[in-house]
Amino acid sequence: MRSTGQDQQKKASFWQRIHIDLPLLLGLLSLMTLGLFVVYSAGGQEINIVIKQVTRIGISLAVMIAIAQIPPLTYQKWAVPMFVIGIGLLGAVLLFGHVGMGAQRWLNIGFIRFQPSEIMKLVVPIMIAWFISQHNLPAKLHHIFIAFILVLIPTLLIAKQPDLGTSLLIASSGIFVIFLAGASWQLIAVCVGLASAFAPILWMFLMKDYQKQRVLTFLHPEQDPLGSGYHIIQSKIAIGSGGIHGKGWLQGTQSQLEFLPERHTDFIFAVFSEEFGLIGVSILLLVYMAIVMRGLWIANKAQHAFTKLLAGSLTLTFFVYVFVNIGMVSGLLPVVGVPLPLVSYGGTSMVTLMAGFGIIMAIGTHRRFNA
Amino acid sequence: MIKNKRVIIRNHSAEANLFARRAFIALIGIFLLSLILFNNIFSLEVSSYKKYQTRSNNNRIKLLPVAPNRGLIYDRNGVLLAENKPVYSLEIIPEQVKNLPQTIKEISKLLNISAEKQAKFFKAIKRKRRFKPVELQSRLSEQQVALFSVNQHKYPGVRVDARLKRYYPFGDLTTHTLGYEARINRKDAQRLERENKTENYAATREIGKLGLEKYYEDILHGTIGHQEVEVNSQGRIIRTLDFTPPIPGKDLILTLDIELQMIAKRAMQGKRGAVVAIDPRDGSVLAMYSNPSYDGNLFVHGISSKNYKKLLHSKDLPLINRALQGYPPASTVKPFMAVLGLKDGAITPHTKFWDPGYYKLKGVDHKYRDWKPSGHGSVDITKAIEQSCNVYFYNLAFKLGITKISDWMEKFGFGDYTGIDLSEESSGILPSAQWKRARYNRSWYTGETLSVGIGQSYWSVTPLQLAQAVTILVNKGNINIPHLLKATTSHTSDTNKSSTNKSTTENVHYEGKAPIVLKHPIYWDIVLNAMHNTIQKKHATGHPGFVNTHYDAAGKSGTAQVANKAQNTKYDATKVKENKRNNAMFIAFAPFKAPEIVVAVAIENVSKGGGGTNAGPVARQIMDQYFGKRTFSSPVLPLPKGVK
Incomplete structure (x- = not known):
């Protein structure tokens, strides 16, 4: 029994050494x-x-x-520069991006074409987690507000490409940080209320025809x-x-x-x-x-x-x-x-x-x- | 160790607890959402499984209709009268051709296909899926088919498609009787819809339009088959799942004898009119020919409007089947009148009338004339028929009156459909007082009765009716329904390949009608005997056409006035407009003792002579052929098994 336990310990330490779960x-x-x-x-x-x-x-x-x-805490140092560069790239996509499948998502740097929005799927949670963890938990209201703004910027830029799926994923990655950081239930209730109020605005001004069509199709x-x-x-x-x-x-x-x-x-x-x-x-x-x-x-x-x-x-x-x-x-x-x-x-x-x-x-x- | 300088005081355990609580709530949320997903999938895959399974099958399984082969038509001796011949078209499956423009160019050069057809092809491929065949040229000539076959290996994806179309090898010889088959039009489609037959015609393009092709459409057509196939979303066939073979239509074996038909055509050359020959023993129609005729094959592929107009506006009206159209019967009704007179007691076999060349009604100036201006003198019934004495029958008609005449003639089928298996039949007109009242709202005049007595006035009889009436006469009152269909052959195509196709032939049985019964059947014999004399006696009216026959024929001629002529003028054909000239009629049967064939002939507007000299010879040629002095001896195909 004991020897097996030791073996397990050894095995675990091997996987641990190469940082694999x-x-x-x-x-x-x-x-x-x-x-x-x-x-x-x-x-x-x-x-x-x-x-x-x-x-x-x-x-x-x-x-x-x-x-x-990579030791995870290293990301804390890089959170802000990465976020700023990411936002810059998203802006560049809207200005010079390649159109593919009816949406502007791709950026061409020399020989590689890539989607900056994909990188933002990681950068946004890093950024928000870093920002929130600068202060004691549960997060305070004004921090949460700032965090919201930080989430909103890339979300809107990506929604404008338009890439509804990715902007949805990025928005939720930021919101999950805020939720896990202990945003009060009252605030969550208010946000849900605001979101439902925002929906018609989204429908009227931000969604493209094909996106509206998808929603209508979904309904009927x-x-x-x-x-x-x-x-x-x-x-x-x-x-x-x-x-x-x-x-x-x-x-x-x-x-x-x-x-x-x-x-x-x-x-x-x-x-x-x-x-x-x-x-x-x-x-x-x-x-x-x-x-x-x-x-x-x-x-x-x-x-x-x-x-x-x-x-x-x-x-x-x-x-x-x-x-x-x-x-x-x-x-x-x-x-x-x-x-x-x-x-x-x-x-x-x-x-x-x-x-x-x-x-x-x-x-x-x-x-x-x-x- | 990395130290965050900005964090001054952190309650790590409180933060950990907060996070753990929130993570736990998130986990519950995830469980709930997963449950919603699972529930939705469960309802799709379990609760609505049947519904979606059906819809999935509807997506992929298609039933392709397979048209049955149309039944063939043979004459009584097994000669093919209507067959299904392959018609070839050149088709191209675009996706299987590497260089389409080049291929089209080469093939067009090879087969001499017009630039117009090529342009049409390139237009057509844009509207079709790339795996569906598109036609480049329809109705290839045999030469084109041969030329392409030799070069086929060079052009993958190009093929010759064969489709069966109706073909009538005898052309205009059979058109009026067989009719023809042609493309289903909107009216046909509506009728099929009404009769709930649309499904059975899903793969059928043509339908019988006329004649036997129309009358026996249901028998000839057969039952549709189905190929159950799996298709993908573009409609490409992936594989065949099941196949229900179509049941081919039944073949028709007719009572017609194509050789008699040929004789009829030859005898009627240059004349307008019709010939009908019936076997009196069973009502089989042996020949039915109307001249001029036209080629039914023209209609199978869709007749050009130029050709159609030509047929439609021709003065000779070739589209009309004259065998089923009414003519004044003239003197051919005299035998029927004679039987009535004897039966009614208006005359006896010995009654004589004096014929001064005309007949006068009491108190009327009008003279009803005999065809012989000097008259026939004293005439009894036999002589009256032999010489076709009008005055005798004026007397007889006057004695009988119109009602007795029309009642009697109705029994012979005058004025009514014979019930033959054709839809184009006309009923003719049998005049009577009621008929005239209904038709013209006028009362009947006795003078008209006299005209009816010699088969004139309003009386109109189709050659078929006339032939049928004669069969009743020679059968001494027994009535068979005239018909063209002798037997049908059905083919059962076994799906089991080892056993060959089975054919079974069934004779068609026809019910007779209630017979005409005379108290003294001897009256039939008196009249038939007089008809025998009419042909056999020198100087009798029917004799000229039947000199020296090797069979014993009997008959009666008739010459019908088409236009009324003024009193005391002489008819001279050369001075009368062509379409106002007399019609020639003739009825005949043979052998006299035991009749096997009855012939009725009608010829319009003859230029010289009457029924005996114009129509009589036509009837004779038919009989000559029938009784073995065969003019035509075409190789006869073996009869299908089971036909007697």
Whole structure:
């Protein structure tokens, strides 16, 4: 008994030395592996797509491991410069950015094209966590107010691109910091009230026609079954026809016969549900829950307000991905461009997400040395 | 160790507690939201599973209709009268062609396809999915098909598509009887809708428009088949899930003899009129030909408006089936009048009338003339028929009165549809006092009764009716319904490949009608005997056409006035307008002892002579052919099994 305990201690110390949280890593790996199978099925059974996705997973893991080596408190020093540069880049995107898929999201620096909004997914929670943790918790009202302003600037810049999904994720990452920092319930109530008051303004002045259309389609998908309602109708048919056991891997007719749009990207959950049924969905949800719980556990164990708030915000934002994606694909929410995290095919969001988990792992493994 | 200088006093445990509380609340929130997600998925995948499964299947499974092959039509000896011939068109599947403009250029050069067709093709491909075939040229000639077949390997994605279309090998010889098949138009579609047949015609493009093709449409068409296929979102067929083969339409075996038909056409060359031949033993129509005719094949591919106008406005009215149109029967009604006179007691076989060349009603100046100005002298019933004596029948008609005449003639089917299996039949007119009242709101004049007595006045009879009435006469009152369909052959295509297709032929049974019964059947014989004399006796009116036949024929001629001529003038065909000239009629049957064939002939506006000299020879040519002096001996195909 004792010797095994020592072994475990040794093992743990090995993972700790390379700053990897093993349970979290297992959860992430199982998601990405599952994702590979679904991507293969959804992508017309082309091995090229799988190879590309494997490459992406490799890069993402490398990024995660690299970031996990950085002591998390270092970010405090870099919070303000990173935030300022990030805002600058977002401004640059609006001025010189490349248009792709009907929105201006890409910035071309020499040979690389990248989306500054992706970097902001990490920078904003770092910035807000740093700002809030400068003072005692629970955070005071005027600090919260300033924090709100800080969140609002990148959110609006990104919403203007327009990229509703990302601006939603960034806004929630900031708001989660404020919530975890102990914003009073009265304030939360007031904010909810303000948000609902703000909604019509958003509708009238800020949302583009196609975004409004998405919301209208969400409310009444059957009114335009061949037009904008097509996505959501086909997606619900795919999910519903999966039943309890699913149609089997590579056997989903909605996906294989191309009735389902954006099968391997945003709507991959519908492919998964069609082929693996309610049983598959339950397992997937459990894996997501396990990752979220592990993330919150690490946040709770962290010994600094900054690291606690940062790990907590990153974890909760990860769940927002899950909720918004599954919600929109199954018809609970309007369609906004949010991928199913670590399962959907596609580059940038996976790297950003894994970088976020790199930070969480750093917070989980560096604490002994930082405390 | 990194120290944050700005933090002066921090209550770490209070902050940790606060965070732990908030994290816990967040976790509960996450649980709740996950529950909402799960609940929604559960309702989709479990509660509404059936609904979405159905919708998913509706997305991917499509039923493609497969048209049945139309039944063929044979004559009584198995000669093919209507067949389905492949018509070829050149089709291209754009996605399978590497260099489309180049390919089109080469093929067009090879097959001599017009620039117009090429432009049309390039327009058409824009509207269609890239995996759907697009037609470049329709109705390829056999030469074009051969030329392309040799070069086909060079052009993947280009193919020759064959579609079956109706073809009538005998052309105008059969059109009036067979009718034709042509593209379903809006009216046809509406009728199919009303009759709930739209589904069965989902893959069918043509429908019977006329004649037997129309009358037996339901038998000829067959039952639609279905191919159940899986399609993707663009409608591309991925695979076939199930196949229900169509049931081909039944073949029709007709009572017609195409060789008699050919004789009829040859005999009617240059004449307007019709010939009908019926086997009196069962009512089988052996020949039915109307001249001039036209080629039904023209209509199968859609007739050009130029050709159609030509047919429509032709003075000879080729579109009309004269076998089913009314003519004044003239003297051909005299045998029927004679039977009535005997039966009614108005005359006996020995009753004689004096014929001075005319007949006068008491108190009226008008002279009802005989065709022979000098008259026939003393005439009994036999001589009256042989010589076609008008005055005898004026006397008889006067004695009988119009009501007795029309009541009697109705029994022979005059003035009514015969019930033949064609929809274009006209009922003709059988005049009576009531009819005239209804039609003209005038009362009946006795003078008109006299005209009716010699088959003139309003009386109008179709050649088919006339032939049918003669069959009743030669059958001594027994009535068979005239018909063209002898038997049908059905094909069952087995899905099991090892067993060959089965064909079963069924003869069609026709019910007769209640017979005409005479108290003294001898009256039939007296009249039939007189008809025999009419042909066999020298100088009798029917003799000229039937000199030296090797079979024993009987008959009666008729010459109908088309226009009224003034009193005391002489008819001279050369001085009368063509369309006012007399019509020639003839009825005949043979052999006299046991009749096998009845022929009725009507010829319009003859330039010289009457029924005996114009229509009689036509009837004779039909009979010559029938009784073995065959002019045509075309190779006859073997009969399908089961036909007697």
